[in-house]
Amino acid sequence: MTSHHITADQAAGPRGVIVTGGGTGIGRATARAFAEQGDRVLVVGRTPAALDATAEGHDGIRVLAADIAEPDAPDRVVDTALRAFGRIDVLINNAVAHGYRRLADTDRELLDEQWGTNLRAPVLLTRSALGALEAGGGTVVNVSSSGARGERAWPENGLYGAAKAALDFLTRTWAVELAPRGIQVVGIAPGVTDTRSGPRLGMTEQAYDGFLTQLADRTPAGRVGTPDEIAWWICQLTRPEARHATGVVLPVDGGLSLT
Numbered sequence: 616m617t618s619h620h621i622t623a624d625q626a627a628g629p630r631g632v633i634v635t636g637g638g639t640g641i642g643r644a645t646a647r648a649f650a651e652q653g654d655r656v657l658v659v660g661r662t663p664a665a666l667d668a669t670a671e672g673h674d675g676i677r678v679l680a681a682d683i684a685e686p687d688a689p690d691r692v693v694d695t696a697l698r699a700f701g702r703i704d705v706l707i708n709n710a711v712a713h714g715y716r717r718l719a720d721t722d723r724e725l726l727d728e729q730w731g732t733n734l735r736a737p738v739l740l741t742r743s744a745l746g747a748l749e750a751g752g753g754t755v756v757n758v759s760s761s762g763a764r765g766e767r768a769w770p771e772n773g774l775y776g777a778a779k780a781a782l783d784f785l786t787r788t789w790a791v792e793l794a795p796r797g798i799q800v801v802g803i804a805p806g807v808t809d810t811r812s813g814p815r816l817g818m819t820e821q822a823y824d825g826f827l828t829q830l831a832d833r834t835p836a837g838r839v840g841t842p843d844e845i846a847w848w849i850c851q852l853t854r855p856e857a858r859h860a861t862g863v864v865l866p867v868d869g870g871l872s873l874t
């Protein structure tokens with residue numbers, strides 16, 4: 616496990632931020648939001664071209680092509696961030712494997728893919744980053760989903776929802792475990808957010824737009840979310856003024872999960 620200590624001089628400088636799944640959607644918007652406020656960001660994903668597109672025009676963004684589900688990935692990600700920035704202040708567990716499937720069609724391979732990326736990877740990456748996060752009094756942000764809140768069910772998306780419900784439990788648990796070490800742990804639970812992820816997963820643009828319209832109609836606020844507004848909330852949750860809110864999982868969903 617990597618451990619690192621920063622000096623008082625460094626504490627005043629730009630923060631070091633890691634965003635997994637930073638080549639698209641909410642991860643891209645979040646990486647840019649941190650970079651635009653002067654922080655330095657390492658974006659991680661499996662597609663170099665997407666990571667490069669995130670970094671384009673943003674001097675503060677570095678990229679690392681890696682599959683976070685691979686056994687050596689957690690230490691590689693942490694070591695790369697420490698080499699680039701000398702510190703890690705914020706870790707954003709955002710990458711996700713999508714995989715709609717009902718139980719009858721679920722197999723071991725899907726379980727490995729879903730929980731390997733959505734659950735095991737955040738656990739191991741956060742563990743690898745603990746020493747560096749402790750050195751600077753850092754923050755872990757687990758990106759969950761408002762669809763997994765409360766006593767809900769999610770037909771055909773059970774493995775994803777179960778991973779997010781588990782992540783929320785870990786957010787609360789780690790908040791308690793790590794508070795004495797000066798590490799804050801929070802979650803954010805977006806509602807449906809227009810990241811154009813549907814077409815990337817094989818939906819037509821028209822079908823994705825239809826899905827967004829249907830969900831906007833079901834949302835009390837009358838619209839779906841944008842990646843930029845989720846990114847804004849993630850930035851706020853990592854501000855020094857927000858530190859006492861450790862353990863919260865903040866829904867940002869226009870009220871969808873309340874209906």
Ligand SMILES: NC(=O)c1ccc[n+]([C@@H]2O[C@H](COP(=O)([O-])OP(=O)(O)OC[C@H]3O[C@@H](n4cnc5c(N)ncnc54)[C@H](OP(=O)(O)O)[C@@H]3O)[C@@H](O)[C@H]2O)c1
Pocket residue numbers: 635636637638639640641642659660661662665681682683684708709710711712732758759760761762804805806807808809810812
């Ligand atoms: N969009 C929504 O409506 C919505 C709603 C609720 C919650 N969320 C949550 O918000 C987060 C971001 O969602 P999004 O819609 O922005 O997703 P997205 O656009 O599909 O982005 C997911 C990212 O994760 C990366 N990724 C997937 N598997 C990976 C792996 N094994 N190693 C490294 N990177 C990996 C993907 O890049 P590569 O494929 O190139 O690796 C991709 O850039 C997720 O945690 C999601 O569950 C989204």
